[in-house]
Amino acid sequence: MLYEVMKKSKQRRRRGGPGGAACWLHRLLGKQLLNSEIQPSICSRVCVRIIYHLSVYLSLSMVDTLASDLRRVFYTDVTLPKKWRATQLKALAKLVDENRDALVEAMKKDLGRSPYESVLGEIATVSGEISHAKSHLKSWMNAETVATPLAQVKGLSTAQIVPQPLGVVLIITPWNYPVSLPLNGLVAAIAAGNCVVLKPSEISQHSTALLAKLIPIYLDPACVRVILGGVDESTILLKQKWDHIMYTGNGVVGKIIMRAAAEHLTPVTLELGGKSPTYVDKGVDLQQTARRVAWGKFFNAGQTCIAPDYVLVHNDVKAAFLAALKDNLKNFYGEDPSKSADFARIISERHCHRLETILKGNADQVVCGGQVDVPSKYIAPTVVDIPYDQIEKASVMQEELFGPILPVIGVENVGKAIEYINGHDKPLALYVFSSSNATQQEILLRTSSGSAVINDAIVQYSVCSLPFGGVGASGMGSYHGEHGFKTFSHMRAVLNKSTKMDLSVRYPPYDMSKIWLIEKMM
Numbered sequence: 001m002l003y004e005v006m007k008k009s010k011q012r013r014r015r016g017g018p019g020g021a022a023c024w025l026h027r028l029l030g031k032q033l034l035n036s037e038i039q040p041s042i043c044s045r046v047c048v049r050i051i052y053h054l055s056v057y058l059s060l061s062m063v064d065t066l067a068s069d070l071r072r073v074f075y076t077d078v079t080l081p082k083k084w085r086a087t088q089l090k091a092l093a094k095l096v097d098e099n100r101d102a103l104v105e106a107m108k109k110d111l112g113r114s115p116y117e118s119v120l121g122e123i124a125t126v127s128g129e130i131s132h133a134k135s136h137l138k139s140w141m142n143a144e145t146v147a148t149p150l151a152q153v154k155g156l157s158t159a160q161i162v163p164q165p166l167g168v169v170l171i172i173t174p175w176n177y178p179v180s181l182p183l184n185g186l187v188a189a190i191a192a193g194n195c196v197v198l199k200p201s202e203i204s205q206h207s208t209a210l211l212a213k214l215i216p217i218y219l220d221p222a223c224v225r226v227i228l229g230g231v232d233e234s235t236i237l238l239k240q241k242w243d244h245i246m247y248t249g250n251g252v253v254g255k256i257i258m259r260a261a262a263e264h265l266t267p268v269t270l271e272l273g274g275k276s277p278t279y280v281d282k283g284v285d286l287q288q289t290a291r292r293v294a295w296g297k298f299f300n301a302g303q304t305c306i307a308p309d310y311v312l313v314h315n316d317v318k319a320a321f322l323a324a325l326k327d328n329l330k331n332f333y334g335e336d337p338s339k340s341a342d343f344a345r346i347i348s349e350r351h352c353h354r355l356e357t358i359l360k361g362n363a364d365q366v367v368c369g370g371q372v373d374v375p376s377k378y379i380a381p382t383v384v385d386i387p388y389d390q391i392e393k394a395s396v397m398q399e400e401l402f403g404p405i406l407p408v409i410g411v412e413n414v415g416k417a418i419e420y421i422n423g424h425d426k427p428l429a430l431y432v433f434s435s436s437n438a439t440q441q442e443i444l445l446r447t448s449s450g451s452a453v454i455n456d457a458i459v460q461y462s463v464c465s466l467p468f469g470g471v472g473a474s475g476m477g478s479y480h481g482e483h484g485f486k487t488f489s490h491m492r493a494v495l496n497k498s499t500k501m502d503l504s505v506r507y508p509p510y511d512m513s514k515i516w517l518i519e520k521m522m
Contacts, residue, residue, distance in 0.1 A: 001020045063208070063227060064177065064232055065237050066240065067170075068241075074255070079165060081143055085141075086222075089130055089134050092130055092187065095218040102121075102210060103207070107178060110238075111344050111345060112301075113300060114344070116139075116342065117483045121177065122179045126180050126187075129184050129464055132465075133187050140191065140482055141163060144160060159494070159495050162495060164489060168197070169189050169196055169243055169245070171186065171196060171198050171245075174201050174203075176300065176402075177437035178207035182211060185198070185484075186198060186224070188485055191484070192486075192488035195224070198215070199226075199234060201230075201346055211325050212294040218264075238256075242261075244488060245260075245261050245269070246271075246487070247268065247270055248272075248305070249271075251473060269469070269487055270470070271307075271428075272305075272470055273402070274425055275401075276307065276430065277308075277309065277430055277434075279417045280434075282316045283436065287320070287324050287327070287328070289433045291324075292456050293431070294332065295455075296457025296458040298406075299458065300483045301379070301403065301404045302347060302403045302405065303408075305402065306451070308406065309400060309427075313411070322367055325368070342383065346378070349375070349377060350485045351402075351403070352377050352444050356374065357373070359379075359384075362395055365386060366382060366383070367385050368382065368383050369381050369383060408474065428474040429460070430451070430452045430454070434454075450469050465482075468480040
């Protein structure tokens with residue numbers, strides 16, 4: 001059905017008329033509706049609603065053929081022109097702008113998050129990503145001319161790298177940032193000219209339901225699809241052949257994604273997280289450092305994949321740093337954070353129980369916080385003091401916490417911090433607070449992480465020109481800005497040769513006395 005809509009829409013554009021599924025449905029239904037004295041504006045809204053309900057119907061009944069159906073649409077070439085891509089990006093910006101309040105309210109229902117954090121952490125980052133892509137789309141799409149060796153004869157050959165859309169891509173996103181993660185992925189895939197299937201998390205049900213309603217209205221519903229559901233729907237999707245899969249979530253599911261993708265030799269981008277370390281050196285401004293660490297950690301109640309997971313602090317300043325953390329948490333959220341409108345809630349009671357169990361293992365080492373109210377999905381911002389010799393056995397150090405619990409461990413020196421970091425999986429992010437350039441460079445040189453920030457936390461996500469991604473167990477591949485465009489593109493090598501000259505030395509019968517000439521020219 002959608003394929004037929006797409007064909008009609010394309011034919012309409014070729015004749016100089018407006019395109020889009022809604023326009024074609026308007027033509028199809030307009031006469032009947034107008035004969036019933038229904039206004040054209042109402043007719044247009046009816047067309048939009050038909051598209052939306054068709055979207056929901058497909059989500060329920062035609063998931064198993066979605067990739068092949070969209071591939072037929074892709075081969076109509078509708079997504080190739082810059083005009084289509086720019087139009088979709090503009091429509092996505094309009095979606096965010098016109099529905100800002102509704103999106104913020106949906107996120108509040110899902111995560112108990114303050115509007116300020118939702119705007120700062122999601123609305124603003126998506127708007128920035130869209131604006132960046134719109135501004136640079138033309139240059140990203142341009143072919144890049146590269147140098148050729150002497151053997152290709154300068155002036156008689158041209159070598160270029162030409163970006164091409166991969167085709168039909170699948171984007172699976174989690175619940176912790178239920179608007180920015182789906183939409184930022186869409187920005188990259190659309191800018192690269194792909195048809196997209198978006199599978200947002202069923203756990204953030206209010207935000208996901210709103211996106212599923214809005215996306216078919218604002219974006220081209222023949223090329224951009226939203227699938228609702230849980231494990232069953234995801235399993236059906238993963239059995240199909242995609243040209244790329246991008247998944248954000250945990251490593252367990254990441255392995256399932258990779259196994260499914262391997263069946264079709266499908267490339268993947270995995271954003272997986274892990275325990276992101278923070279090192280605090282002596283000699284820093286401890287109040288400022290504690291304020292930035294606390295903000296980065298407890299933003300969205302710690303449910304951020306790049307949040308500081310634990311702190312390794314120089315023993316000389318550990319006590320003062322813990323005191324500064326307590327002071328800043330009090331300044332942020334008051335004496336009772338449960339009454340603060342600025343502190344978010346845990347996504348579900350199940351996740352709350354998980355964090356409560358972890359916290360009980362180190363309950364006697366809690367410095368501040370520790371209160372849990374599962375029915376209201378509340379866990380107080382909590383700091384735990386872990387001795388270095390107990391670090392490997394501590395329950396709070398066994399897995400990524402993904403919640404408002406911050407272990408703080410004292411270390412003798414930067415070498416001990418590096419030793420501990422390198423003894424575990426490569427993290428998604430690494431934070432270094434130090435006034436010493438030598439210390440900063442030593443950590444950067446001797447460790448590996450998806451990203452690294454000096455003297456701040458989590459702010460790298462908002463920099464569109466930086467790649468966002470992991471390494472090793474924390475993920476593979478990256479996106480944001482041009483990096484996202486390239487992730488969803490095939491950088492095709494094209495060599496264009498002239499027929500005006502043909503060097504005879506390359507053809508048989510070979511003359512070994514001329515091999516030196518070939519070697520010089522290569």
